[in-house]
Amino acid sequence: MASRHKEVKDWPYAVKTLVTGIVGGLFWSLIWYLAYFFNFTTVGPALFWMAWSVGDWKEQPVGQWTAIGILSLVSIIITFLYRYILARVRGMWMGIFFGAILWFLIFFVANPFIIGLEPLFDMEGTTIVTTLCLFILYGLFIGYSISYEHELQQYESS
Amino acid sequence: MSKTIEHSEKTLTRSIKKNEKIFNDRLNIDASFDVGVRKLWVLGKELQLYFVNSLSDEVIATQVLRELMALEKFDTKTDSLRYSLDDQVKNHLAHIQVDQTDKVDDCIFHLLSGLIFVLIDGESEAFIVDVRQYPGREPQEPDTERVTRGSRDGYTENIIENAGLTRRRVRDEHLRNEIIQIGERSHTDIVISYVNGITDPDLVAVIKKELENIKVDSLTMADKVVEEYIVNQGWNPFPLVRYTERPDVAATHLLEGHVLVMVDTSPTVIILPTTFFHHVQHAEEFRQSTAVGTFLRWIRFIGLLAAIFIVPLWLLLVLQPDMIPEVIDYVGPSDDSNVPIFAQMLIGEFGVELIRMAAIHTSAPLGTALGFVAALLVGEIAIDVGLLTAEVILYVALGAVGIFASPSHEMGVALKMVRILFILATGLFMSYGYVIAITIVIILMAQMKPLNKPYLWPFLPFDPKGMWQILARVGVPNMRLRPRIVDPKDPVRQSKS
Numbered sequence: 001m002a003s004r005h006k007e008v009k010d011w012p013y014a015v016k017t018l019v020t021g022i023v024g025g026l027f028w029s030l031i032w033y034l035a036y037f038f039n040f041t042t043v044g045p046a047l048f049w050m051a052w053s054v055g056d057w058k059e060q061p062v063g064q065w066t067a068i069g070i071l072s073l074v075s076i077i078i079t080f081l082y083r084y085i086l087a088r089v090r091g092m093w094m095g096i097f098f099g100a101i102l103w104f105l106i107f108f109v110a111n112p113f114i115i116g117l118e119p120l121f122d123m124e125g126t127t128i129v130t131t132l133c134l135f136i137l138y139g140l141f142i143g144y145s146i147s148y149e150h151e152l153q154q155y156e157s158s
Numbered sequence: 159m160s161k162t163i164e165h166s167e168k169t170l171t172r173s174i175k176k177n178e179k180i181f182n183d184r185l186n187i188d189a190s191f192d193v194g195v196r197k198l199w200v201l202g203k204e205l206q207l208y209f210v211n212s213l214s215d216e217v218i219a220t221q222v223l224r225e226l227m228a229l230e231k232f233d234t235k236t237d238s239l240r241y242s243l244d245d246q247v248k249n250h251l252a253h254i255q256v257d258q259t260d261k262v263d264d265c266i267f268h269l270l271s272g273l274i275f276v277l278i279d280g281e282s283e284a285f286i287v288d289v290r291q292y293p294g295r296e297p298q299e300p301d302t303e304r305v306t307r308g309s310r311d312g313y314t315e316n317i318i319e320n321a322g323l324t325r326r327r328v329r330d331e332h333l334r335n336e337i338i339q340i341g342e343r344s345h346t347d348i349v350i351s352y353v354n355g356i357t358d359p360d361l362v363a364v365i366k367k368e369l370e371n372i373k374v375d376s377l378t379m380a381d382k383v384v385e386e387y388i389v390n391q392g393w394n395p396f397p398l399v400r401y402t403e404r405p406d407v408a409a410t411h412l413l414e415g416h417v418l419v420m421v422d423t424s425p426t427v428i429i430l431p432t433t434f435f436h437h438v439q440h441a442e443e444f445r446q447s448t449a450v451g452t453f454l455r456w457i458r459f460i461g462l463l464a465a466i467f468i469v470p471l472w473l474l475l476v477l478q479p480d481m482i483p484e485v486i487d488y489v490g491p492s493d494d495s496n497v498p499i500f501a502q503m504l505i506g507e508f509g510v511e512l513i514r515m516a517a518i519h520t521s522a523p524l525g526t527a528l529g530f531v532a533a534l535l536v537g538e539i540a541i542d543v544g545l546l547t548a549e550v551i552l553y554v555a556l557g558a559v560g561i562f563a564s565p566s567h568e569m570g571v572a573l574k575m576v577r578i579l580f581i582l583a584t585g586l587f588m589s590y591g592y593v594i595a596i597t598i599v600i601i602l603m604a605q606m607k608p609l610n611k612p613y614l615w616p617f618l619p620f621d622p623k624g625m626w627q628i629l630a631r632v633g634v635p636n637m638r639l640r641p642r643i644v645d646p647k648d649p650v651r652q653s654k655s
Contacts, residue, residue: 010639010649011622019622038471039481040589092604092618126589133597140604141618148612148619152642 013153017083018076020145025075028138029068032131036064040130043117045071047106050116075142078102083146090151092144099139103132170260174204174279180262181208185269193269200229203243204279208265213272215291218253222274222287225250244281251276255288267345292316297323300403300425302567307445312403317347317422320405324351324418327409332356340369340384344376348384351418358415358645364609365417365430380424388419388430389608395575397568398608400432407441415646431609433643435616435628437566438462443631451631458563465560466573467596469553470580473503474592481589491547500585502546506554507578509536514558615643 011019029045036044043050045067046059086094107128108120120128170177178195187193192212198205205226209219229250241249248256259265260283265275272290297319300312313320321335332354339345348369352362368388377383381401385391389398402408403426408418411429419428429436438458443451475482476490476499491499513532520528540546557577564570576599583591606613616624624641626632638654640646 010642016622020620023620023622023625035593037483038475039483040593092601096601126593129590130593133593137597137600140601141620144604144612144618145620155645 013149016149017079017146020142020149021076021079022072024079024138024141024145025072026068028134028141029071031137032134033064033068035130035134041127042124043127043131047114047117048074050114075138079142079146082142083150086143087146087150089143090147092140092147094147095140095143096136097139098143099136100132102139103135106135107131168262170262170265170277170282170284172280172282174206174277177277178206181266184262184266196223198223198227200226200247201243205247206277207274208269208277209274209289210269210272213270213292214274214289218289218291219274222252222289225252226276244278244283247276247278248285251285251287253287253289257286258283259286260284267339270345294319303402303404303407303441303565305440305442305445308441309404309406311405313405313408313420313425313427315423315425317349317420320420320425320427321349321351323405324409324412327405328353328412333412336366338366338369340372340374341377342373342375344378346377346380347422348377349418349420351412351420353412353415356413356415356640356646356648357417358647361431361609361645362417365419369419377421378423381419381421381426381428384419384421385428388428394606395572396434396603396606396613397437397566397572398432398606398613400429400436400566401426401568402429403427404441410444413651415640415644431611431644433611433615434569434603434613437569438564439628440565444634446631448631448633452629455629455631458565461560461563462573463560465557465563466577466580469503469557469577470584470592472549472553473499473581474584474589477584478588491549495544495547497545499547499550500581502550503554503581503585504578506546506550507557507581510554510558511574611643616641 032041032045035041044064046063048067048070049063082095082098086098106114107117107123111117111120170180181187181195185193187195193210194208196207196209198207207219207223226247229246248258257268265284265286268286269275272292273286273288276285276287278285292315294314294316297311297314299310303312311323313323325333325335330353334350334352334354336350338348338350340348350362350365350369365388369384372384372387374383374387385399391398402411408427408429412418417430419430421428439455440458443454446454472489479490482489495502497505513528513536516528517525537551541548541551557574561570561574561577564573579599580592580595583595585591587594600614600618604612604614604618612619615621616628621642623639624643627637627641635652638652639649640651642649
């Protein structure tokens with residue numbers, strides 16, 4: 001049996017982290033766009049472009065779609081950060097907390113630097129709730145996946 | 159059982175009269191019509207045959223009796239030199255499964271399972287012969303898991319047949335069928351099946367421990383009771399184990415590293431451990447080509463997602479028309495109704511559920527009448543009198559049909575409850591309710607860990623390969639690894655050729 005194990009191998013941890021990051025970013029920014037489409041939130045994934053002044057197209061569907069693409073890539077970096085800093089924390093609650101922190105950093109701390117984003121206290125309630133929920137679920141997705149994988153790797157190596 | 163009954167006589171004696179008294183005291187043979195004793199004299203000694211005629215096969219029992227009676231014809235002098243009477247009787251019990259015991263409890267347990275036992279005067283051991291035959295049905299195609307192609311046999315109420323149906327598909331020497339009896343009064347047989355060397359031994363140990371800790375008096379409701387002991391359900395509506403009536407599904411899971419728990423008298427077996435996504439797959443997909451299987455699966459996924467999310471979303475858009483995107487601004491009821499839409503929705507949901515429940519308990523001839531009443535009276539007339547708007551009926555029906563597409567009945571009902579929760583949250587708290595309710599339900603589902611396996615795996619925590627096998631019906635030649643969720647000891651299903 002030992003020889004068979006060499007032939008068929010599961011993906012290494014790094015590849016899994018990468019795929020988790022890209023899928024997490026893609027999936028949740030698609031949901032974000034969907035929420036934007038149904039007016040749950042006044043800011044869509046195109047929030048990414050708002051840090052730069054790049055013309056009107058950023059609010060159009062093409063701006064949203066390119067933002068979704070770029071957010072998927074940014075998500076890889078976030079995932080690797082999570083892996084190196086927080087992967088040891090077991091369970092899913094750290095992920096939820098991580099998502100909430102991420103939301104706080106973007107919507108409150110970085111808020112003044114993002115052109116076209118209203119101050120947090122002027123925003124509509126639904127926008128706040130929807131984006132916060134999305135970031136929490138995104139954080140849960142990334143955090144739980146990475147820490148569970150970490151747990152399994154440790155279990156399998158022991 | 160609150161108080162254990164202690165009996166003074168634990169072992170058989172050499173005197174047949176004393177033995178007879180022991181059994182008479184405990185079983186009160188005269189009181190029950192189906193428990194009996196047949197006495198006969200062979201070679202000058204008394205033999206007693208105890209039986210339960212409702213559970214044993216009389217043809218085989220008669221055959222055994224005839225052989226014993228034939229002993230009389232033998233030349234007693236020469237034969238008795240060679241063998242004792244004890245051995246002679248044993249030699250003439252014409253059956254493959256014959257056991258010897260001197261314990262009264264064993265005799266009674268086997269007798270009440272449908273076996274017969276033979277007492278011989280002067281011997282302190284009884285012979286137990288397996289002549290049981292239980293009333294039951296032939297394997298039939300299970301009603302709830304029909305396929306267009308594939309085997310039509312399904313599990314029955316007989317645990318021996320069920321074990322046989324499984325073993326017929328897994329001729330592996332490593333397949334283990336461990337049997338235990340649970341229920342202090344019912345003594346129900348429970349079989350734990352697993353493939354040694356694939357299944358995680360810790361998982362088997364945990365399940366066995368949970369089973370052995372069951373101290374209930376009876377398991378007349380069979381596997382559902384066992385499930386409640388193995389996984390802590392609480393008020394959680396989601397099914398934490400998967401039931402199947404199909405031996406091919408069970409055998410597939412066995413070889414993936416799952417554990418089966420079969421309970422006698424139940425035509426379903428429990429597959430452990432299970433996750434949410436086990437409940438949205440169906441054997442039919444694996445009987446079709448990969449493309450067709452994937453297509454079927456996606457239709458089901460879209461139906462389920464629509465049933466859960468679109469119905470409350472529509473309600474939200476009606477309640478908050480400013481949220482409707484321009485492209486679909488035609489959404490919303492065109493005709494006015496006296497009843498608020500939120501109330502209509504709840505009435506509709508209640509009605510559909512009521513009809514569904516009624517349909518289950520209705521016999522086939524009355525079913526047509528029920529359908530007629532449901533479709534025509536409730537649907538048509540409710541619109542005509544202005545109680546419900548047509549669009550509400552449409553969305554409630556969409557929700558109902560989407561749920562019916564779920565292959566697991568338990569999952570369907572749980573998802574329906576989740577949808578009603580979403581509708582309530584939306585009706586009461588508008589968009590806040592909708593978004594927060596969805597988030598909370600996802601978090602609550604993610605934190606469920608029956609048998610220490612995350613319930614939403616492979617979506618949460620994310621497992622790329624596992625998720626791919628959920629999204630697409632992968633061809634069997636490409637499934638090289640067993641799912642990681644079961645911690646298989648031999649993770650490789652097939653090596654590369």
